[in-house]
Amino acid sequence: MPTHYKGSPSEIATLNAFIKLTRASNTLHNQLSRSLAEHNLTESQFGVLEALYHLGPLNQRSLGEKILKSGGNITMVIVNLAKQGWVTKTKDQKDKRSHTITLTAEGERFIEEVFPGHLERISELFSCLEEDELMELSSLCKKLGVFASKWTVE
Numbered sequence: 001m002p003t004h005y006k007g008s009p010s011e012i013a014t015l016n017a018f019i020k021l022t023r024a025s026n027t028l029h030n031q032l033s034r035s036l037a038e039h040n041l042t043e044s045q046f047g048v049l050e051a052l053y054h055l056g057p058l059n060q061r062s063l064g065e066k067i068l069k070s071g072g073n074i075t076m077v078i079v080n081l082a083k084q085g086w087v088t089k090t091k092d093q094k095d096k097r098s099h100t101i102t103l104t105a106e107g108e109r110f111i112e113e114v115f116p117g118h119l120e121r122i123s124e125l126f127s128c129l130e131e132d133e134l135m136e137l138s139s140l141c142k143k144l145g146v147f148a149s150k151w152t153v154e
Contacts, residue, residue, distance in 0.1 A: 024033045028125055039114050044069055044077045046118065049086060049103065049111040057102040059092055071111055 003015040029043065036046050036047035047067035052058060058066070070092070078101055081087040086107030090100040128132065 022053055031125060032121060033116070035118065036114075041114070042077070044073065045081055046114070048074070048077055048081060048101070049107060050115060052087065052101060052103045053108065053111045053115065057100050059095075059098045059100055060089075060097065081107070 001013060005012060005015055007015075019056060028123060033043055038149070044067060047069075048063055051063060051066045055066075060074055060078060061071070063069075063078070064071055069077065078087060080091060084107075086104055088102050088104055090102070092100050096134055097153075100142045127136065
């Protein structure tokens with residue numbers, strides 16, 4: 001459903017694009033969250049496991065930045081993953097205020113089992129797009145994300 005705002009053509013086009021982007025993003029997240037719930041995982045938990053699997057051990061702050069979660073949220077995610085036996089948390093030898101998060105062998109086996117199905121589900125959800133459309137979407141999202149990350153509210 002497009003906006004009912006009666007502004008300038010540019011404002012209407014911007015709002016319509018925002019509405020469509022938000023709805024598409026929410027729909028994708030809902031579909032993927034349901035799939036992850038079958039493995040008793042949240043998106044944040046999956047994001048941490050996936051980041052550690054592909055990037056190796058990371059400090060807690062870097063993990064939060066990678067999956068766009070606040071310090072308090074990432075702490076709770078890590079605590080819950082540690083309870084499952086999927087990650088360990090150790091003090092960073094260079095910076096005692098920081099902790100390094102590492103996948104356990106069990107965590108690595110688990111993400112190796114879950115990741116292919118998750119990727120397949122993402123691929124299915126994006127299968128309506130041609131390769132050039134995927135590249136264009138990637139480029140536009142990056143451009144928007146980079147610009148928005150530099151935006152400051154005064």
